[in-house]
Amino acid sequence: MHNKYFTPRRATQAHLAGVHDILLWTNQYNGDSETIFKLLPKDPRTLSARFLLEPTTTTYICCPECHKLYPFIPNDRPANPQICDYRKTPASEPCGAKLWKERDYGPYGIRSSPVKKYVHQDLKSWLGRLLSRPGIENLLENRAVDAKSEVDDIWGGEVFRNFKDRAGNPYYPGPDNELRLAFSLSVDGFDPYQNKVAKQSAASTGIWMVLLNLPPHLRYLEENIYVAGVIPGPSKPSSDQLNHYMELIVREAKEFWENGVFFSRTFEHRLGRLARSIIAPLVCDLLGARQVIGYPGTLTAHYFCTACDLDLDDIHVIEPSLWPAKDIGEIRMFAQLYRDAPNEKLQQYIFQGSGWRWSPLFELEYWDPVKFTAIDSMHSLDLNLVKNHCRVLFKIDTKKPSGDASRTPALTVVKRLNADSDSSELSSLERCQGVIFDNTRTLAYDLLGFHRSILYTFCLDYGINRLGGSSDKTLVGTRWVLAKYIYRWRQEQENVGLKDFLQRYPKLSTQMEEMLDARNSNTPERSEPAPSSTGTSSESATGRSQLPKPAVLRKFAHGLLSLESADSSDAMKLYLRLTSQTLEHFCHILEINPILPSQPQPQPQPRANKKKMLFELVVRQMLESEELRDKLLGQYPEEEGGLSGSAFLGKDVMEAIWSDMKATRLPSWISPVPHDWGSTRRGKLSANNWRIIAVIHLPITLIRLYGHTEGRKRDLLSNFMELVKAIRIATMNATTQQQIDQYNSLILRYSAGVKQLFPDYEILPSHHMSLHIGDTLRHFGPKHSHDSPHYERYINLFHRMNNNHKLGDLEGTLLRTSVRHANIIAMLKDDTGLLETASNLVQRMTMNDKERLRGFRLAEMFSLDSSLEDGNGRHRSGELDVFCHNLLCSVLQAPPTERNVSVSRRVVFLEAITHRNSVYAVWNSLRYKDSAILYIDQEGSRNAGVIQEIFKLDHRYSSGKAVVLPFVILRKYNQMAEQEDPYRQYGIAGGFSCELELTSTIEIVAMSQVLCHVAVTSFAEHNFTHILPINRELLSLDLELEETLEEP
Incomplete structure (x- = not known):
C-alpha cells in the first residue's frame, strides 16, 4: 500500500499494527508465535529492504548557485567540501556559495546538512534488475530494423536503420552474444507543489530515459522507465548549468557505448552477457531540448531552430529548399571552442556568433543534435499551433457576434541598416568593411563579432546570396551562415561585386550612401528605406x-x-x-x-x-x-463595439460548438473537453484538449456552418482543415513516405494560407518547427515512438507522492519513491509464488487499475496478445436466430471453396471485445459509447453502423483448419448523396453525413472488417447524423480518400 498507492508511512504503520492484532485475535498461525511475530514488520521501510525495492543511487551535494555536484559522504562533514569552488572558465572567479546549512534539532542540538542534494540512480543496476525479470530479454531482442514501406516503430526509421557501431557494422541486432539497446532521453521541469502549497512557485527538473527495445505498449510503463534523477529546485538550472547533471548521464552512456557493460548473469543467460547502448532521440519540449543540446533557450534568440540554420529574422520563409542546413562538424567545433575558452567573454562571443554552447552529449562520438532532437508534435502542434490558431488567428470572443477575423496588413519593415540607423550602427558597418577588406585567414570567425543586421546589410548591398555564388536573390541564414557567405565571396577575385567593393573602400556601398544623403538633405520629404528582400523583423525602421x-x-x-x-x-x-x-x-x-x-x-x-x-x-x-x-x-480603454465582429469564434459560433459537443457521442477512450472551453470561466486546456477540439469538435460545427458558403469564412475553414489533416497524419500509429510527403504538403499549404489570410501574423518558432515534423517522422518513425506524454504522466505520478515539501530533499524522495513503486509493480507481475500466495490481493489491484485505464496502461491491457479477448470478461452461450444464421452462412460460404461448409448456430455472445488495441461493445451495455464503428461491408464500401451483438464462432474451414472467428451484428447508417454533403470535400478529416436514424436492416460483419470507432453527432433539427472516424490507427486511410479529391 505504501509503495503502490503512496499511503503515508504513519498510516501504513497503523495498518501493519492492525494486521498484527487481527492475527493475534484470530490465532491463525501455527508453531512458534514469537518467531512469526518477529517476521511481521512494524514499518513499511523494513518490507522495502526485505524485498530489495530500494534503488541503487549515488548522492551528491548540489551547489545552490551554480549546480556543481560534489560526491556526498554521509556522517563525515570534514571530508565534504564546505564552499563551492567551481570556475566556469580558468579566468572566472570561483562560485563561493555555501554548500551547508545549520538546522536546529532542539534537544539534539544544532546539526549541519547540505543545502541541496541530488540523488542519481545507477543505470547499470537498473538495467541489471530489468534483465533479471522473466521474458524481458526476449522482448528486447525482438526488434525489426528492415526497411519497410510502412514503419510502425522507431526501429524502422532512417536513423536506427542506418546506425553503425564503432566497427562500422549495423548497430542492431549485433552479435548473438551481445545485447544492443537504445534509450530516448527526456528532461522536463515541473512544480513539485502543484501550485497548492502557500501559493509557492518552484520548479524541479526530472530526467528520464526510455528503453526503446521494449514494445510500444510496454516501454512507457512506470516499471520500465529509467528515472535518472530529479534536479532540486526552486528554479531550473539555467544555460549550461544543466551540464553538471548531464555529465553523469554521459559518463554511463560512454561506458555502454565504448566497451559495453558485462552483466554476470541475466534471466536468460546464466553465464552472463555483454550489453551496449546508445542515447537517441532527445524527446523534450522546444525550450528544454535547446538547453540540453547547448542551443539558445530564450524565446527571442536569433538561433531558434534546432533543425536548420534559418535566422529568427527569416522565420517567415516557409519554403524548405531555402533553409540553410546545419553542419555537424561546425557544430562540434563551436561547442569545443566554447568549452575550451579561457574566459567567459570569449565564451559569450562564441555563443552569440554561432548559437552553440558545450553539452556533455558531444562526448558521445555518435551524437548528432540536429538529427537526434525530435520535434515533439504534442508541443509543436497541439499546445502551440492549434492553440495559437484558435486564440490568435480565429480569436475567441464569447460576448460578441462572430466576424471574419479580418486583419490589416502589417507595416513593411526592414532588417538592414538604412536612413534611420544610428551612428553606432554605421560605425559598426564601417569596421565590418575594414575586416572584410583585410581578408585575414580568420575572416569568417572575425565577422561573428558583428550583429547580424550588419552582415545582412553588406550581403544585400553587394549581391552576396548563397554559398557557391548562387543567383538566388533570397538571403536567409544565421550570423554564421552570412559570415560564410561573405568569406567565400571575398575569395572570388573575379566577382564584379567584390571589385566594386575594393574600389569604393573605405566608402560605404552606393545604396547605403544614397540613403545617408537623403537623411542629411534639408528636404522635408525623406526617401523611404529600401525594403528587405525577405520581409519582416522584430524592429521596424x-x-x-x-x-x-x-x-x-x-x-x-x-x-x-x-x-x-x-x-x-x-x-x-x-x-x-x-x-x-x-x-x-x-x-x-x-x-x-x-x-x-x-x-x-x-x-x-x-x-x-x-x-x-x-x-x-x-x-x-x-x-x-x-x-x-x-x-x-x-x-487605452477598450472601444465599445470596436472589436465587434473581429473574432471568427464569436458568441454565436461558440454556442453552436458547445451545443454540438453535447450532441456528439465519443468513444470512451477519448477524454471529454470542458463543455465551456474558450470562456473566461475555463482555465488553461491540455494538449489533449486542444487536439480533440481541433480534430473533432471544430470540424463538426464549422463545416456545418460554412461548408456550403463562399467567401472569407469558407477560406478560413478550408485553411484550418489543412491543419487538421496534417495533425491526423502526424499522429498516426504507422507512417509511410507517402504520408510524410502528404504531411509536408499539407503543412506548407496551411502555412501559406495563414500568411495570405492573416497578413499581420508573425510566424512563431513553434510554427516553424512544425514544418520539420516530417523530417522527424522520417528519422524516427511514427509519433508514438518519440512522443512526450510519457514524462508528463510521470510528473503526474510525482504529484501523487508524499514528500516533506522541502526543496533540496523532496527530489530525492520522489526518485526513491518512484523506483520502489516501479519495482513493486514489476514484482507483482513477475513473481509467480507471490501471485499464488496473494492472489486475491493482486486480483483486487488489477481490478482497481482497470477502472482508470488510460494511455499506455490501456495499450498494455489491449496488446496484440489479447486482441480477441472479451474486454469485460462477460459472455454467454447461445444460438443465432434463423435470419442471422442465414446472414452468417452467406458470409462464410461466399468463397467457392467454402460453399458446402457447415456453419454452426451455436455461438458465444460477448458484451465487449478488443480489436486493434481498442474496445468495441454492444449498444445495450454500459460501454455503449464504444458501439459506433466504421467498417467495410461485403461490397468493399466503407459504412458506419452501431453494434447490436458481438459473438465468437468455432468454425472449421473446408481445408480442415479449426478457428475461432469473431463477428458483429450491426445496424448501419445510410449515407447521404455526396453532392448534398459539405463534409466529404475535406476527406476523412471532415467525415460524412448520413440519414438521421439507423436503418432497420441487420448486417453481420467479421471483426477483421471493423476499421475504427466513430464520433456520432445527431442533428435532429437539420435531419441528418454526422459521422467522424477518429481512431489514430487509420494508417493510410486518409491518403486513400484524399487521392479521390482534387487539390485546390
Whole structure:
C-alpha cells in the first residue's frame, strides 16, 4: 500500500499494527508465535529492504548557485567540501556559495546538512534488475530494423536503420552474444507543489530515459522507465548549468557505448552477457531540448531552430529548399571552442556568433543534435499551433457576434541598416568593411563579432546570396551562415561585386550612401528605406521615427495587460511586434523610470538589448502592480463595439460548438473537453484538449456552418482543415513516405494560407518547427515512438507522492519513491509464488487499475496478445436466430471453396471485445459509447453502423483448419448523396453525413472488417447524423480518400 498507492508511512504503520492484532485475535498461525511475530514488520521501510525495492543511487551535494555536484559522504562533514569552488572558465572567479546549512534539532542540538542534494540512480543496476525479470530479454531482442514501406516503430526509421557501431557494422541486432539497446532521453521541469502549497512557485527538473527495445505498449510503463534523477529546485538550472547533471548521464552512456557493460548473469543467460547502448532521440519540449543540446533557450534568440540554420529574422520563409542546413562538424567545433575558452567573454562571443554552447552529449562520438532532437508534435502542434490558431488567428470572443477575423496588413519593415540607423550602427558597418577588406585567414570567425543586421546589410548591398555564388536573390541564414557567405565571396577575385567593393573602400556601398544623403538633405520629404528582400523583423525602421497609430497602441497595451494569463508563445508574439520607442512610450505613461536599478546612469544600449530590457521592465512592473495595470487600461480603454465582429469564434459560433459537443457521442477512450472551453470561466486546456477540439469538435460545427458558403469564412475553414489533416497524419500509429510527403504538403499549404489570410501574423518558432515534423517522422518513425506524454504522466505520478515539501530533499524522495513503486509493480507481475500466495490481493489491484485505464496502461491491457479477448470478461452461450444464421452462412460460404461448409448456430455472445488495441461493445451495455464503428461491408464500401451483438464462432474451414472467428451484428447508417454533403470535400478529416436514424436492416460483419470507432453527432433539427472516424490507427486511410479529391 505504501509503495503502490503512496499511503503515508504513519498510516501504513497503523495498518501493519492492525494486521498484527487481527492475527493475534484470530490465532491463525501455527508453531512458534514469537518467531512469526518477529517476521511481521512494524514499518513499511523494513518490507522495502526485505524485498530489495530500494534503488541503487549515488548522492551528491548540489551547489545552490551554480549546480556543481560534489560526491556526498554521509556522517563525515570534514571530508565534504564546505564552499563551492567551481570556475566556469580558468579566468572566472570561483562560485563561493555555501554548500551547508545549520538546522536546529532542539534537544539534539544544532546539526549541519547540505543545502541541496541530488540523488542519481545507477543505470547499470537498473538495467541489471530489468534483465533479471522473466521474458524481458526476449522482448528486447525482438526488434525489426528492415526497411519497410510502412514503419510502425522507431526501429524502422532512417536513423536506427542506418546506425553503425564503432566497427562500422549495423548497430542492431549485433552479435548473438551481445545485447544492443537504445534509450530516448527526456528532461522536463515541473512544480513539485502543484501550485497548492502557500501559493509557492518552484520548479524541479526530472530526467528520464526510455528503453526503446521494449514494445510500444510496454516501454512507457512506470516499471520500465529509467528515472535518472530529479534536479532540486526552486528554479531550473539555467544555460549550461544543466551540464553538471548531464555529465553523469554521459559518463554511463560512454561506458555502454565504448566497451559495453558485462552483466554476470541475466534471466536468460546464466553465464552472463555483454550489453551496449546508445542515447537517441532527445524527446523534450522546444525550450528544454535547446538547453540540453547547448542551443539558445530564450524565446527571442536569433538561433531558434534546432533543425536548420534559418535566422529568427527569416522565420517567415516557409519554403524548405531555402533553409540553410546545419553542419555537424561546425557544430562540434563551436561547442569545443566554447568549452575550451579561457574566459567567459570569449565564451559569450562564441555563443552569440554561432548559437552553440558545450553539452556533455558531444562526448558521445555518435551524437548528432540536429538529427537526434525530435520535434515533439504534442508541443509543436497541439499546445502551440492549434492553440495559437484558435486564440490568435480565429480569436475567441464569447460576448460578441462572430466576424471574419479580418486583419490589416502589417507595416513593411526592414532588417538592414538604412536612413534611420544610428551612428553606432554605421560605425559598426564601417569596421565590418575594414575586416572584410583585410581578408585575414580568420575572416569568417572575425565577422561573428558583428550583429547580424550588419552582415545582412553588406550581403544585400553587394549581391552576396548563397554559398557557391548562387543567383538566388533570397538571403536567409544565421550570423554564421552570412559570415560564410561573405568569406567565400571575398575569395572570388573575379566577382564584379567584390571589385566594386575594393574600389569604393573605405566608402560605404552606393545604396547605403544614397540613403545617408537623403537623411542629411534639408528636404522635408525623406526617401523611404529600401525594403528587405525577405520581409519582416522584430524592429521596424519606421517604428523608431514615429509611434504606431492609436489603434495599434491600444492593441499593444491590451496585449501587455493579458500577459498575466498568457503563455510564452503569446508573450513572444507581442515582444516581436513592439519597438523600443513604443515601450518607452508606455514607460512614460506608467511613470516608470526606464533606467534599470543596476544602471544608475544612462548608458547607450544596443537596440536589441535596450528593447529586451524595456520589455522585461514593463512586464515585471505591471505584473507586480495592479495600479499600473489600471493606469494603462485607463489610458487605452477598450472601444465599445470596436472589436465587434473581429473574432471568427464569436458568441454565436461558440454556442453552436458547445451545443454540438453535447450532441456528439465519443468513444470512451477519448477524454471529454470542458463543455465551456474558450470562456473566461475555463482555465488553461491540455494538449489533449486542444487536439480533440481541433480534430473533432471544430470540424463538426464549422463545416456545418460554412461548408456550403463562399467567401472569407469558407477560406478560413478550408485553411484550418489543412491543419487538421496534417495533425491526423502526424499522429498516426504507422507512417509511410507517402504520408510524410502528404504531411509536408499539407503543412506548407496551411502555412501559406495563414500568411495570405492573416497578413499581420508573425510566424512563431513553434510554427516553424512544425514544418520539420516530417523530417522527424522520417528519422524516427511514427509519433508514438518519440512522443512526450510519457514524462508528463510521470510528473503526474510525482504529484501523487508524499514528500516533506522541502526543496533540496523532496527530489530525492520522489526518485526513491518512484523506483520502489516501479519495482513493486514489476514484482507483482513477475513473481509467480507471490501471485499464488496473494492472489486475491493482486486480483483486487488489477481490478482497481482497470477502472482508470488510460494511455499506455490501456495499450498494455489491449496488446496484440489479447486482441480477441472479451474486454469485460462477460459472455454467454447461445444460438443465432434463423435470419442471422442465414446472414452468417452467406458470409462464410461466399468463397467457392467454402460453399458446402457447415456453419454452426451455436455461438458465444460477448458484451465487449478488443480489436486493434481498442474496445468495441454492444449498444445495450454500459460501454455503449464504444458501439459506433466504421467498417467495410461485403461490397468493399466503407459504412458506419452501431453494434447490436458481438459473438465468437468455432468454425472449421473446408481445408480442415479449426478457428475461432469473431463477428458483429450491426445496424448501419445510410449515407447521404455526396453532392448534398459539405463534409466529404475535406476527406476523412471532415467525415460524412448520413440519414438521421439507423436503418432497420441487420448486417453481420467479421471483426477483421471493423476499421475504427466513430464520433456520432445527431442533428435532429437539420435531419441528418454526422459521422467522424477518429481512431489514430487509420494508417493510410486518409491518403486513400484524399487521392479521390482534387487539390485546390
